[in-house]
Amino acid sequence: MGDRASKDALFAQFAAVGKVLGHPKRLELLDLLIQGPRSVEGLAEAADLGMSTCSAHLQTLRDAGVVEARRDGRRIFYSLVGDDIAGLWDHLRRVAQLHRPHTELARRAYLGPEDTRAVDTDELMRRLADGDAVVLDVRPEPEYAAGHLPGAIHIPLEELAARIGELPRNHEIVAYCRGHYCVLAHDAVRLLNAEGLAASRAVDGVLEWRLAGVPIEAGAA
Amino acid sequence: MGDRASKDALFAQFAAVGKVLGHPKRLELLDLLIQGPRSVEGLAEAADLGMSTCSAHLQTLRDAGVVEARRDGRRIFYSLVGDDIAGLWDHLRRVAQLHRPHTELARRAYLGPEDTRAVDTDELMRRLADGDAVVLDVRPEPEYAAGHLPGAIHIPLEELAARIGELPRNHEIVAYCRGHYCVLAHDAVRLLNAEGLAASRAVDGVLEWRLAGVPIEAGAA
DNA sequence: ACGACATTCCATCGTTCTTTGGAATGACGT
DNA sequence: ACGTCATTCCAAAGAACGATGGAATGTCGT
Numbered sequence: 001m002g003d004r005a006s007k008d009a010l011f012a013q014f015a016a017v018g019k020v021l022g023h024p025k026r027l028e029l030l031d032l033l034i035q036g037p038r039s040v041e042g043l044a045e046a047a048d049l050g051m052s053t054c055s056a057h058l059q060t061l062r063d064a065g066v067v068e069a070r071r072d073g074r075r076i077f078y079s080l081v082g083d084d085i086a087g088l089w090d091h092l093r094r095v096a097q098l099h100r101p102h103t104e105l106a107r108r109a110y111l112g113p114e115d116t117r118a119v120d121t122d123e124l125m126r127r128l129a130d131g132d133a134v135v136l137d138v139r140p141e142p143e144y145a146a147g148h149l150p151g152a153i154h155i156p157l158e159e160l161a162a163r164i165g166e167l168p169r170n171h172e173i174v175a176y177c178r179g180h181y182c183v184l185a186h187d188a189v190r191l192l193n194a195e196g197l198a199a200s201r202a203v204d205g206v207l208e209w210r211l212a213g214v215p216i217e218a219g220a221a
Numbered sequence: 222m223g224d225r226a227s228k229d230a231l232f233a234q235f236a237a238v239g240k241v242l243g244h245p246k247r248l249e250l251l252d253l254l255i256q257g258p259r260s261v262e263g264l265a266e267a268a269d270l271g272m273s274t275c276s277a278h279l280q281t282l283r284d285a286g287v288v289e290a291r292r293d294g295r296r297i298f299y300s301l302v303g304d305d306i307a308g309l310w311d312h313l314r315r316v317a318q319l320h321r322p323h324t325e326l327a328r329r330a331y332l333g334p335e336d337t338r339a340v341d342t343d344e345l346m347r348r349l350a351d352g353d354a355v356v357l358d359v360r361p362e363p364e365y366a367a368g369h370l371p372g373a374i375h376i377p378l379e380e381l382a383a384r385i386g387e388l389p390r391n392h393e394i395v396a397y398c399r400g401h402y403c404v405l406a407h408d409a410v411r412l413l414n415a416e417g418l419a420a421s422r423a424v425d426g427v428l429e430w431r432l433a434g435v436p437i438e439a440g441a442a
Numbered sequence: 443a444c445g446a447c448a449t450t451c452c453a454t455c456g457t458t459c460t461t462t463g464g465a466a467t468g469a470c471g472t
Numbered sequence: 473a474c475g476t477c478a479t480t481c482c483a484a485a486g487a488a489c490g491a492t493g494g495a496a497t498g499t500c501g502t
Contacts, residue, residue, distance in 0.1 A: 002408055004269055007331055009331070010324070010331045011248050015244055016321065017316050018239070018313055021238075021240075022240040023459090023460085025232075027236055052461075052480080064321070065321040066316070074468080074476090084319060085320075088313060092238055092309060099287060100234055106231040109230065110228055112222045183228070246490095261448070261449060261450090273450080273491075274491055277451095279449095295447060295500060297448075
């Protein structure tokens with residue numbers, strides 16, 4: 001009690017969680033899992049990992065206690081054990097953004113030029129309440145199914161070019177995706193603008209809404 | 222833009238910060254630095270590390286961007302770059318406590334039996350305002366000097382047994398230290414109670430107060 | 443300029459982590 | 473029971489990490 005060995009044992013517990021955050025691919029898996037449960041195969045493809053490697057990382061996450069596995073038929077679905085994990089991930093990103101100048105460079109290189117006008121969550125909710133906004137979810141199908149903003153239209157970015165006719169030309173469209181650092185809404189807005197539609201991007205995404213307690217609706221479209 | 226390489230580069234930035242949290246000794250260094258700037262030697266001793274090893278970990282922290290070094294004479298003092306680092310550490314501990322059952326065991330083994338009555342911050346501030354409380358800071362000298370609760374008496378735990386006569390016997394004493402998971406106040410309260418003084422422990426410590434924006438006074442006693 | 447001191451750098455060794463492909467496991471449909 | 477499919481387990485190789493002691497760097501006081 002109070003001795004070095006006990007203290008080391010306690011800090012080893014904290015470090016066991018910390019290890020999770022030390023590998024980029026594990027962070028990517030966390031980022032995906034925040035959007036909803038996902039099978040190993042789905043995660044491996046989305047994170048650009050081999051099955052074995054993906055499974056190994058998921059074991060690491062499971063051993064650390066941040067994700068849990070549920071079997072459904074022949075697939076195994078992983079999910080976060082709680083929203084506090086998302087909060088930790090969010091916190092980590094903020095620290096990197098604030099204290100590592102390189103982060104901003106990498107962000108710009110990945111997401112493209114900063115939007116001139118991005119709609120914050122307060123305004124988005126106001127427009128939704130007015131019924132006057134067209135809110136567009138451009139994430140892949142399984143993520144939309146796992147939870148989306150009530151009233152949002154869903155067209156995955158991959159299908160957006162083909163299905164652009166489904167969108168109104170007389171309303172401004174607000175596209176959202178996973179959250180800050182997610183490229184989908186950025187790409188969607190650029191595509192829509194190039195096609196002559198009035199579109200802008202939501203500043204926040206599902207990650208931030210989940211943390212802020214914004215109601216998220218589950219189920220298919 | 223939007224490609225795999227850019228995404229990997231961005232996530233590598235986040236992981237660079239995450240790596241910091243993956244080693245128990247680095248976490249211990251962060252925990253100490255939250256209490257205030259400290260020299261390499263001081264950190265090495267407090268964290269039970271060799272000088273070289275300690276210096277190497279501090280380089281890692283510096284490269285990650287979470288601490289900065291300032292030279293003062295022949296010593297080099299390290300300090301956190303911001304309170305958000307403390308917030309990240311706090312968040313990490315919460316996740317471990319909530320999702321890793323072993324953490325609670327290790328906590329009990331290190332801190333000893335749970336206090337029956339620990340004083341929360343609201344009550345502590347009330348007692349301080351009333352001037353009726355005796356608040357005791359039992360951290361080592363450099364940490365007290367770097368910041369403490371205004372009005373607190375300072376007796377480091379190491380000197381407490383010898384200087385116990387300085388404490389009043391007709392008031393209840395509330396001891397505080399670094400924060401949750403810090404053993405100092407636990408030990409102090411046990412010692413004081415064994416000597417027949419009325420003493421209890423503050424639930425929170427400097428870490429939590431710093432995050433909550435509770436005013437902290439710097440300077441010597 | 444010199445010696446004492448605090449810290450960092452460097453080279454090395456042992457350990458742990460990652461990745462990979464293939465074999466084993468477990469569940470489903472027929 | 474059998475084949476298929478999704479996932480995990482296993483072993484091996486390579487990479488990254490961590491600890492260590494001694495040399496190098498930089499600062500102070502004389």
